[in-house]
Amino acid sequence: MADFATQGASGVFDTREHYMALTRRRRLYSGVMLIVFAALMTSGFMVANDRNAGGFWDGLHNIFDFPAMVVAEAGEKLALLPGHLVHFFPALIETINIAAVSTLVGGLLGIVLSLLSTRGLARFPRLIPLFRRIMDVMRAIPEIVIALVLIFVLGGGPVPAMIAIAFHTGGALGKLFSEVNENADMKPLEGLESVGATWMQKMYLGVLPQVAPNYLSYALLRFEINIRASAILGFVGAGGIGYELKNAMSWGQGKFDEAAAIFILLFGAIVFFDQISSHFRNRLTQGRPVS
């Protein structure tokens, strides 16, 4: 009896000791991780600060100078602002058009690529790895690379931006679409196959109706991202509101009222399409029927 009691107690003691040791080690690991992370952040910040033209602490109190200057100048010429808004609206439309058409073209490209690279659906199962690598490369190339090269060949304007964004979108959406495809139900496909449908018919009638809501939801998210991308590409010479912004900015003081108008338009457009797209995405993913 006595034996058992001491043994039991020591057993509990061992277990507890073991648990505490485990916890201590776990804490040590997370502590070390935290210290490494903090060291990386601080040293990284210091390097970035050194290589920047102006320092962080010097610049910090100037951070509101430029916005204040823009607001002051826009305030002075408040009467001109509606005129500027109307004047730059077509450029905004161009930016949105670039985003829309590249989402559309990229989405169609993504559908084809994703169907070709999903196991069970692929037209040429042996080529699945090839199509996957193609999508990886398309995704990896930043839009600006293609846009700048195409501006050299095609000249400035919206077309280089459109091609560049569509190319990237094709890869990005293709990957997401193929994840959706993997969850598609194969039964309709078997049914279609039994009546002798071709591959195109099987995809169009058997797969696409199942996955369309998810496709649409991803495409809407991408559209949101592409509006931002097309504004940025405009800044390097690819047309749209970004180009106008660059012109207004490089003029410097005296045209900041125009810059303010462009800021307002761009901000408004981004928020507007964010809201619309998240509204529709919620409807699409929460299983409400879309008819």
Next chain:
Amino acid sequence: MSQTATLKAEAASLIGRKRLLTIAMPVAILAYLAYIAVAFDFAGVAERARADNARALVADSYSYKTHVTRDNRSGEVTVAIEGERKGTYAPDTPPAWVAQQDDRTVIDLGDGHVVTFIGDDGFSYDIPGYGVIEGTISRARGVQNNLGDDVPDWISVSKNRLAITTDAGRVTVTRNKTEVFRYFLGWELFFFTLDSPYHGHGLAEILFGPRIDPDHSNLSGALSDFWNNAMWRHGEVAWALFETVLMAFLGTMGAAMVALPLAFLAAKNFTPVMAVRFGVRRVFDFVRGVDALIWTIVLARAFGPGPLTGALAILFTDTGSFGKMFSEALENVDDKQIEGVQSTGAPVLSRYRFGVIPQITPVLLSQVLYYLESNTRSATIIGAITGGGIGLLLTQAIITQKDWEEVTYYIVLIVLMVVFMDWLSGILRRRLIKGDAGGGH
């Protein structure tokens, strides 16, 4: 009976609507594309497209040319890779295919094509299967030659200029200079420039051969010459890549650190005061809506161009995105776990630490790592605007419009960098969050 009839009618109308949709969708898409074709002026773009630019770009990305130039006034002959000062051969050691014989310079273009500079003003080009083109240059009469009126279309001739383009190379003669281009495959001087003692030596020779430069060991000398290669600037390029990754890292991690505490203020179950919640959420919407482009411009004014500005622009934009996502994750946490911790008498901080944080870590980490990868791409683009990292080098190389081999090199590096970050973030995601299906959003 009537029930079946209405059912049938309903089905028919449903199918009819679907049928209409299947026709209407492609028509709508086509109509939109047609509108875009007009609005973006596709026809004009096709007309303005510079096929010669595209050809130069493609040819330059896999080959280079060496210029042999004679100044027709002084008779001085220089041999330079891509015509650049950095790639000029020393006068006494020209490449093997250029030979000096008394007052003649014999240039062997390969395949039997031989160009000879004679004295200060004469030249000849022996083209197999066509004949020898000879000529002289004089101040008064321009470029004289033995070609008749009937010349093939690969020769362009006028009073002051003669240009011959063959498969072996190109010869241009003007009053001022006679120039011969010979094309080679590959990227010129990628490892060592001509002034380096290691130029022309193979890897095995450098590693195991006798000491080439008596002052250094072969390895250290070769590495330093490679790193400081004046044409390709490998050292600077490596720094630029590092800067770009640094921008993405600082921006993403900084944004996550700022957004996490704010997300508690925006979550319904942690902040009952509606005004605070509303305020914080609008702040998130605002910084996200302003977008990295505008942040970059605004911040560049305060901090000047450089990687810090880029990192801060990413930080601002992503604070909004992270704040929104984190607060949504916080609203979905299970209260039971928090109550459990609370029942042990834990203070508020411990309740968050042990009740809340473990629940949201998987979502949090997977989003942060996904953004880290995607921000590497954004940092390239922001770098091009704000002037830092590989984005800046890329835009500079494109603006010169001739160093397309460098552009190709940078593009390859950028793609490798993004693929590497993608791979790294995937590995970390699987390591840190077991059972994560991957894919972010």
